Amino acid sequence: MKHRAQIRLLPDGRRLHLQDGPIDLIVEAFGESAEINKAYGACVARFEGVLDELCVELTLLRKACCVHDVWPNGTVARRMAAAVMPYATEYFITPMAAVAGAVAEEILAAMLGAAQLSRAYVNDGGDIALHLSAGEKFVVGMVDRPDQPSLFGTTTLSSSDPVRGIATSGWRGRSFSLGIADAVTVLADRAAASDAAATIIANAVDLPGHPAIVRVPACELAPDSDLGAHLVTQNVGLLSALEVDRALASGIATAKKLLRIGLIRSAALNLQGDTLVVGMQELQPVSPPAHERILLHA
């Protein structure tokens, strides 16, 4: 669907913006100029068609994941299924939970298959697949409230770290959440894996039955949501410090479990201004100051 997708370079002349239906990517490759050209060419070639491929199997991908399921055919769809499979027995999750990460991963793979790049990232609405060749690093900033942008933390990822995927989930985000976290950010080895894990951990940050939390069946908001009649969070009132601690503790317990079995490398959980981190000491709260804005205390 060449004429549906919008593909263009951003005005900085370096980053590529690709959009097709709900898929919205910012891509940047680093390296020799000829290699970047090759990579962007491959990126565009792979991008066109990704949405159509996914939609062919959309019914299957929207169903709750079960170990006995038939595997989907598409490569992106398979990345999705593989990412959510580890959770299938214990949690409610559908392959759609990993769609953004899986697309990012697929596009990055296409670029790396075509070109030699020192670094690259594919950012699919905040779910990011990274490439780092030896000695390279990325600096990543975190924002808890997209409507009031300010960094709450920052992290540096080096080529020696195993992390190549970053994802964030929370009720304020684009997808529905069963939990109340403003943002759960997960670092994992792959983008699709981080996407699925962020969903699971964000769902676990919760205060079941709390009167200040407004929950609505997903299907009432979006009739064809993969979450069906599951209650999704629409608003969270101001919580006491104790309640914030309790909700975060529940998320932390889940995050630690995933960490132990190697599904994630690190996670930062943010709820109403409080941030807790598990895993590698990579995700740092905002002091020392975020790299790109020089924040000095008055």
Add this chain to the structure above:
Amino acid sequence: MPDDSIRCDACPVLCYIKPGRTGSCDRYGNHDGKLVRLDPHVVLDRAVERGDSVVPFLERSRDWDGTLVSHGETFVTAIGAGTTYPDYKPAPFIISSQVDGVDMVTVVTEGIFSYCGVKMKIDTDRHLGDECSTVRSQGEAVGHVTTSEYGSQMLSLGGVRHLTGGSRHEGTATCDALLQLSNGNAVELRIDDGAKVVVQAGKPPIVDGVQEERMRVGCGSATIGMFAKQWFGKVDDVVVVDDHITGVLSEHQAGKLLGIPETGIKLKGRRSTPGRYFQVADPGTSWGGTNIDDPLSILGKFNSKKAWRGLRLLMVSTTGEHYAYFELDEDLKPREKTLPSNLSLSVARIKENCEPALCTVLFMGGAGGSLRAGVTENPVRLTHSVRDALTRVTCGGAPVYVWPGGGITFMADVTRMPQNAFGYVPTPALVAPIEFTLKLSDYAELGGYMESVRPLDSVVSESEKRKRIAAHVENPWPLESRPQKKKK
């Protein structure tokens, strides 16, 4: 499929979209049963409300032609432009490594201000609350009522005691109120034992649900002085009702000079000087900032030795918003009559001479030691340099007033700053821009970090990025920075 949903066929996902909601892309929405294209990530209701960000359903797409040179045209609308950046995605991640951190050093500083607040001037004569009363937002104490100024009520909001000296909720509510006000958004404030007022920089205040239209032309006494000649011969006495000083034409110096005879009128309240009365009623949100609805309630009996049947009396408030016209009957009781047309002109003129009532928000903050240390190795020299006018301080590019005395404590009009100039950190504290502009040679002299100074060229692409972070999709701020000036 529910009846009220529509099916979007913009892409193969084929979402069913409920009224007022968007599809999975956030780009297409169901507005009153019609499929409309929205700028991504803008909530439908707001976009439609604003009327400017709904764009035609089919937009010709522009394919990338494979070159690495950017297109000249690119962004169509400001709102649409912003949304294509990851910074804006509800998913809270920014890849900041575009330049890998190293060349992002800039001379412009954003300070975290724990010692900061908002000084607010609300143009109204209505009684908002007693001096020192607590001002609340989201139920938490965020400031207090301070002095009344001419035609205005001042509030002091924020400050370190509310931000970090109270409960967590108090700090959060204060930070949020300051952030909203500083970014030009409306905030509802409740004053203990007083009014509920909606305030927004550069907009009229809304007191207990009623939008304030204009400031008073002057106090009651001043109004008598200003209009005495215009009333002379058309009416026998005028009372200008004002919570501060109520004026009476026949007793006032201005009336005496015109030879206006005594009328035997009797005012309640405390007489200050002839024709000027304090405290004729209690403060309130009605006539001239008092609590009265019936103007006659501030009058005693007319002196039968001086008053006469048919005596004509105008009672009017300091904004001309309230007025009534009376004539005395045979028992010397005031009877309300229709306002004669030659008097309605003077009432209209009072209104005409009132300026539009506005809320003004001045951000006030103090650049303390560590912020100054971020600028120079020798922080006190920066203070001296500011004092000596070698260094100009601006706040988001807006001029500031730097308080005399120690430190760098400044005030700035938030309407003169770019949209969404302020952020916050969960401390809670406000993040505000502050720039110190000075000659490079002066900078070296006061111990500046010379090795960190970069030519402007090298930060241009980043400064563009900063702008994107700063813009606020929800900000109802008008494009021009000082809208109120145009109205005059």
